[in-house]
Amino acid sequence: MLVMCRGRRKFLLASLALVFIPTLTWLYLSVGGFQVKPLPLSPLEVQAPTVSGGGGERQALELRVRAVEEENRALRRELSQAPRSQPAHAPYAGHRGNQSRAHSEEGTGDNEVQRAAAVGNNSDCVQQPVVDKCETIHVAIVCAGYNASRDVVTLVKSVLFHRYGLSSLSILILNTEVSFDIIVHPWSRFCRRRRQQVLGLVENQSDWYLGNLWKNHRPWPALGRGFNTGVILLLLDRLRKLRWEQMWRLTAERELMSMLSTSLADQDIFNAVIKQNPFLVHQLPCFWNVQLSDHTRSEKCYKDVSDLKVIHWNSPKKLRVKNKHVEFFRNLYLTFLEYDGNLLRRELFGCPSEADHNSENLQKTLSELDEDDPCYEFRRERFTVHRTHLYFLHYEYEASVDNTDVTLVAQLSMDRLQMLEAICKHWEGPISLALYLSDAEAQQFLRYAQGSEVLMSRGNVGYHIVYKEGQFYPVNLLRNVAMRQVNTPYMFLSDIDFLPMYGLYEYLRKSVVQLDMANTKKALVVPAFETLRYRLSYPKSKAELLSQLDMGSLFSFRYHVWTKGHAPTNFAKWRTATTPYRVQWEADFEPYVMVRRDSPEYDRRFVGFGWNKVAHIMELDAQEYEFVVLPNAFMIHMPHAPSFDITKFRSNKQYRVCLKTLKEEFQQNMSRRYGFAALKYMTADNNS
Structure with missing residues (x-):
């Protein structure tokens, strides 16, 4: 058709x-x-x-x-x-x-x-x-x-x-x-x-x-x-x-x-x-x-x-x-x-696609999976072909003449829809969003967006619908969909439940020039913080943020449950830093970064909760990206109810076993692809 x-x-x-x-x-x-x-x-x-x-x-x-x-x-x-x-x-x-x-x-x-x-x-x-x-x-x-x-x-x-x-x-x-x-x-x-x-x-x-x-x-x-x-x-x-x-x-x-x-x-x-x-x-x-x-x-x-x-x-x-x-x-x-x-998909009617080699290869791959494998559903999810509707709403973008423009990339489901207006208020640049919705939810989203003055006033936000299918939230597939629609030279890889600081868009564009991003392989780290308060007086500067840290209304992100994820950012150094500084990769490091548009995609085998960003940062490190922390940038995680996938991770032992298995297979793949340079990923103490 x-x-x-x-x-x-x-x-x-x-x-x-x-x-x-x-x-x-x-x-x-x-x-x-x-x-x-x-x-x-x-x-x-x-x-x-x-x-x-x-x-x-x-x-x-x-x-x-x-x-x-x-x-x-x-x-x-x-x-x-x-x-x-x-x-x-x-x-x-x-x-x-x-x-x-x-x-x-x-x-x-x-x-x-x-x-x-x-x-x-x-x-x-x-x-x-x-x-x-x-x-x-x-x-x-x-x-x-x-x-x-x-x-x-x-x-x-x-x-x-x-x-x-x-x-x-x-x-x-x-x-x-x-x-x-x-x-x-x-x-x-x-x-x-x-x-x-x-x-x-x-x-x-x-x-x-x-x-x-x-x-x-x-x-x-x-x-x-x-x-x-x-x-x-x-x-x-x-x-x-x-x-x-x-x-x-x-x-x-x-x-x-x-x-x-x-x-x-x-x-x-x-x-x-x-x-x-x-x-x-x-x-x-x-x-x-x-x-x-x-x-x-x-x-x-x-x-x-x-x-x-x-x-x-x-x-x-x-x-x-x-x-x-x-x-x-x-x-x-x-x-x-x-x-x-x-x-309404083809299989229902028994009509194979003519000369569709991709479909044939997919069916062959699926047939080779062991249905008795306790992790079969995880493995199968990687090969699920989702219906996707790019640019669900009107989109306009004019390229900047200085080639420093940055697109914020994120993904979300229906239960995070309320974050969209806030993000649009904090980030004036282009945004690429992948939304995981059912057909009915897509219509609800349409009505919500058309009724929002904030969203309708923005033409530079690309909304891409990935229709629901399967048991798991395909988080890395969604990220890849959003990344592929970026039409700026750089992209800031974020999550929908984070609010970037006011002015971060312009700050990142200036950092592109300052750190020669066009000619070097760098991942610029934006330090992440969190609040447990649903109502927060968002800090307008680094000084205000430090004050709220000292008062206990803000914390470094996941400091109490997953310290390893952001520890290499070195928050102690960041407090007094006035210039960008380089940090080394460590096991389970998963910062939020700005990279060039041609950076690697996320690994699709990781779905739901766990290790989805960790694997991507490991890939960047294997390709010799430098991690550089920006001294005057920050973002804050806003509180929300736990996702369905994190609940499954915490309550289902088999879920955690399968995640560990997928992690080990990913590390083995890294070793085969990058050879001796990837040895550290095999020996690192990754207790996720």
């Missing part, structure tokens, strides 16, 4: 983008007098799925899939036995009302034509065997920026949920504001049209192109009511032969001389071309693009929701349009919005 996010706000996400009608713009499948029995929309008609991701939901979905597959097999058997000499203009079965003209013709499906549309080969319609359920389908989706990239996730869920009905599709162009239903042989009628017909489109259902919406309303030229481009069926090889690229470009340049700009983006250009070349279009039945707004004739396209194939929420009001079925559509949309996307 190809998703193209462009800068135009065609945003349709639509509301159903999701479940219900695979916006694949194609027609039913009707051969002669054979009637296609409409398949039920989805199990949602009976009972909306929950978002818990539990076994019951998966079982229900599997039962649904098997039932539809069996129904499709029966349908294919009947089609293969149907007579081929049926009249070419028999009534199109299964549809009603004002659709009679659009349904007056029918044709046979053609898998070869669909392949030709995708690769530009011969597109003559020849009867071919029914395609296999695992045939690859290419879908192109046009979306508009960060908002539409979120919306397209729901659309894709809709496509995947109904993919068992998509066999024999080839190329379809969609907008994010459309929604899907079941598709069966959508090319069957289109491929029989005259050879000049290369576009399959539904007539526009509003009065926009009639030019009478308001005084001096002047739309682009269109044929009658014009055509809506929310759903487009293309015969690519024929378009190329017609020199489509030159055709639309010349038309657009000519019209822009008088129109100056488009009102409806590409739709205006399509209609201007069609106005001059009406032979290009095969008009699709309107139920393949039911356009919902307050001023359309969409309800004339159907009598019941079971007639619908594609829902297009093309009104700026989206879910608030006037339609007798709007509540039904809204509920379907909201269901898929928070639907657990992990349930």
Whole structure:
């Protein structure tokens, strides 16, 4: 599936983008007098799925899939036995009302034509065997920026949920504001049209192109009511032969001389071309693009929701349009919005990915793991492939001219969301955050962020959603995701429950120059402190921090439970230091550091609690990074309830045993990679 996010706000996400009608713009499948029995929309008609991701939901979905597959097999058997000499203009079965003209013709499906549309080969319609359920389908989706990239996730869920009905599709162009239903042989009628017909489109259902919406309303030229481009069926090889690229470009340049700009983006250009070349279009039945707004004739396209194939929420009001079925559509949309996307993964349908060597290697690796190993779940977690949505919200960044810019990197889950506003107030520079959330939590986060003036005022914060899967919190995977999206020369590797001192961003940028970070391998250490008070008068200077240390309202970080983690920072020396000073690596050292963007990533084998930062600092030391403590920098850990993973670490002996095993394996790997230089890691007294 190809998703193209462009800068135009065609945003349709639509509301159903999701479940219900695979916006694949194609027609039913009707051969002669054979009637296609409409398949039920989805199990949602009976009972909306929950978002818990539990076994019951998966079982229900599997039962649904098997039932539809069996129904499709029966349908294919009947089609293969149907007579081929049926009249070419028999009534199109299964549809009603004002659709009679659009349904007056029918044709046979053609898998070869669909392949030709995708690769530009011969597109003559020849009867071919029914395609296999695992045939690859290419879908192109046009979306508009960060908002539409979120919306397209729901659309894709809709496509995947109904993919068992998509066999024999080839190329379809969609907008994010459309929604899907079941598709069966959508090319069957289109491929029989005259050879000049290369576009399959539904007539526009509003009065926009009639030019009478308001005084001096002047739309682009269109044929009658014009055509809506929310759903487009293309015969690519024929378009190329017609020199489509030159055709639309010349038309657009000519019209822009008088129109100056488009009102409806590409739709205006399509209609201007069609106005001059009406032979290009095969008009699709309107139920393949039911356009919902307050001023359309969409309800004339159907009598019941079971007639619908594609829902297009093309009104700026989206879910608030006037339609007798709007509540039904809204509920379907909201269901898929928070639907657990992990349930829609490939394995559920038994369709292997073609030429997917990474997938094959992954399956081979997993099969080699010993399921009887007490640490099997830990080892398996390292190879889990998580769904990831980069830049969930709008992001803007302008590179600094002096190449000293620094991005704060952190990761979090839903229970740390309250820290975001505080961090944004303490750090004015760019931030890259990886959030570990379920589909439902991602929507909660969206509402939280959009309701926050602090977060919405910041465009230089990149939010990257990693969707939940597995038993453990993949802390180092999350860090790596956030690190990979850093687009500044340097990054400050922090944690979400730390507040950096005011002005740390500018201080680190000055330190880049002072310590020649561009030409040396240094890790600049920011000393870490903590408070046990939920309300703290945050120190505005080092002097204030030292005063609070003396009064007992602040402490060096983890001094009472894990002294070794930060002891090499040498807090006693830091109290009086006025210049940066170098410290040596020691066992279990895990400071918070600023490094260059090209520094090593974190080791994914460490999940949950324990040794995740220790291993990374060891890697830096093995690569001969110098650890330099900054004399006027600090950060403070804010109190919070214990995480679920630290609770498991403290209460579960097997958890601690497995962590120790993983640590020893990591040290052995270090020895093999770095040779004699890594001997100290094997002999160090690492009692973690």
